[in-house]
Amino acid sequence: MKHSTNHPTRRGPGPARRIGRSLALVLPVVLALSGTLAVTRVNWSGSPSNPVLAASDAVAVGAPAKSRARAPQDVLRDQLLTELQDRNPGVVLTHLQEAVNGRPSLAGHCASIARALGRAAVRIYGPTRAQSYARPVCDTSFASGIQSTHN
Numbered sequence: 775m776k777h778s779t780n781h782p783t784r785r786g787p788g789p790a791r792r793i794g795r796s797l798a799l800v801l802p803v804v805l806a807l808s809g810t811l812a813v814t815r816v817n818w819s820g821s822p823s824n825p826v827l828a829a830s831d832a833v834a835v836g837a838p839a840k841s842r843a844r845a846p847q848d849v850l851r852d853q854l855l856t857e858l859q860d861r862n863p864g865v866v867l868t869h870l871q872e873a874v875n876g877r878p879s880l881a882g883h884c885a886s887i888a889r890a891l892g893r894a895a896v897r898i899y900g901p902t903r904a905q906s907y908a909r910p911v912c913d914t915s916f917a918s919g920i921q922s923t924h925n
Contacts, residue, residue: 846877846879846880847880847883847886847887850870850873850880850883850887851883851886851887851890854866854869854870854887854891855890855891855894857869858891858894858895858898859898862907863891863892863895863899863904863907863916864907864909866891867888867891867907867909867911867916870884870887870888870891870911870912871911871912874912884911884912884915885912885915885918886915887912887915888911888912888915888916888918888919889915889916889918889919889922890919891916891919892904892908892915892916892917892918892919892920892921892922892923893919893920893922893923895907895916895919895920896919896920896923897923901920901923904920905917905920908920
């Protein structure tokens with residue numbers, strides 16, 4: 775008995791191969807587009823008031839960081855000066871010391887913040903009463919601020 779060497783063949787690729795080729799062409803395009811859309815919808819500005827930031831609204835890449843956000847020492851100084859309106863300078867000086875202890879990067883700015891607090895305390899309490907709150911926080915810069923305002 776002789777076997778025929780003529781095997782029947784399929785005409786064209788099968789359905790699995792067609793699906794595979796279609797996915798190989800379409801999938802990278804879909805992934806690239808979805809990744810691009812995801813990046814443009816991330817809130818890169820850091821402000822919670824605008825949850826969606828379009829790519830066209832982004833800040834210029836070359837802009838310095840200081841123009842976009844306030845420095846931590848400026849924020850701390852303003853918070854403490856505001857707190858000085860409601861609380862005595864002793865409490866505010868304690869909060870300054872705690873902030874510097876909790877965030878050592880502020881230590882270089884502690885003296886200037888304490889001087890600003892001393893000047894503000896003189897405006898609020900007068901030189902004699904402000905001096906009564908002086909203590910060695912940030913190398914006695916609070917007292918230095920009082921003295922510079924008093925002269």
